[in-house]
Amino acid sequence: MKTRVTELLNIEYPVIQGGMAWVADANLAAHVSKAGGMGFIGAANAPAEWVKEQIHIARKITDKPVGVNIMLLSDYADEIAQLVIDEHIEAVTTGAGNPSKYMKAWKEAGIRVIPVVASVALARMMERAGADAVVAEGMESGGHIGEETTMTLVPQVVDAVNIPVIAAGGIGDGRGVCAAFMLGAEAVQMGTRFVVAKESNVHQNYKDRVIAAKDIDSVVTGRSTGHPVRSLRNSMTREYLDMEKEGVEFEKLERLTLGTLRKAVVDGDVKQGTVMAGQIAGLVNKEQTCEEIIKELMKEVSEVYNSHNKLA
Ligand SMILES: Cc1cc2nc3c(=O)[nH]c(=O)nc-3n(C[C@H](O)[C@H](O)[C@H](O)COP(=O)(O)O)c2cc1C
Numbered sequence: 001m002k003t004r005v006t007e008l009l010n011i012e013y014p015v016i017q018g019g020m021a022w023v024a025d026a027n028l029a030a031h032v033s034k035a036g037g038m039g040f041i042g043a044a045n046a047p048a049e050w051v052k053e054q055i056h057i058a059r060k061i062t063d064k065p066v067g068v069n070i071m072l073l074s075d076y077a078d079e080i081a082q083l084v085i086d087e088h089i090e091a092v093t094t095g096a097g098n099p100s101k102y103m104k105a106w107k108e109a110g111i112r113v114i115p116v117v118a119s120v121a122l123a124r125m126m127e128r129a130g131a132d133a134v135v136a137e138g139m140e141s142g143g144h145i146g147e148e149t150t151m152t153l154v155p156q157v158v159d160a161v162n163i164p165v166i167a168a169g170g171i172g173d174g175r176g177v178c179a180a181f182m183l184g185a186e187a188v189q190m191g192t193r194f195v196v197a198k199e200s201n202v203h204q205n206y207k208d209r210v211i212a213a214k215d216i217d218s219v220v221t222g223r224s225t226g227h228p229v230r231s232l233r234n235s236m237t238r239e240y241l242d243m244e245k246e247g248v249e250f251e252k253l254e255r256l257t258l259g260t261l262r263k264a265v266v267d268g269d270v271k272q273g274t275v276m277a278g279q280i281a282g283l284v285n286k287e288q289t290c291e292e293i294i295k296e297l298m299k300e301v302s303e304v305y306n307s308h309n310k311l312a
Pocket of ligand 1: 116279
């Protein structure tokens, strides 16, 4: 499948593995790229040395391009913004803000810049600032979310900008990929499905929880604080939501979730930890290699296209 995104990133399939704090390390990202998609190392709040080390590990696994996802609110954002230039990274995705201040330097270094957006206004702003594409991420996604759904956001962003749009949020199989393309997207970004990839280093308890999840098992915490996060329901989310209902102050809520993603990903505490995953977790029901995931997606895409052509 050739689209403006596959051309832009020089990849075989229009499938991107989204940057994921604690989850998207070199092993996962490199294996997605090796399988013909494009993986992104999630820099999140990690120091630049960790990101550098991961880039080097990724390059030992594959000579295909691997990107870096930069969380703009990170204390290390400036250092990582320079690191991707020094390390000749092909593409960056950015989250939690506006990457305009880095745009000139990144463009001069030939880096493809792909901000993640949750609104038409931010997509337009990013295009004006020189972005090469945008990820339009709906609130079905795991992790930090906006308020629009993928179904409503993607076509509106597609109409608003001329750069290619990558759809994210709630895509877990070939039907989802086709639906995203029907809305005008030219690639998809997936997170939840790759959390359970064989090459994903998250604790087995985390993978098992995602695999066992049903359609209604994710909840959104933090709406009252303006920082909504989607994760799978457990003791921690119940306690958090109760506290939100009681109007407990921001600092107390923050304290409850401090370090809890690590607790779930590394320690496997899926009761008190934050098991970030999207609504599509209900459809994600097996652990597969990145190559199997991408091959299966593409096979399903052609099956969907063929059955529609028969109907037409
Ligand atoms: C565990 C987890 C952690 C995530 N961390 C980040 C992150 O650090 N930065 C970011 O831009 N997006 C992050 N995301 C969002 C993903 O990159 C991706 O856009 C999203 O998962 C797509 O929706 P899906 O989960 O329905 O596939 C995270 C998602 C998950 C599931």
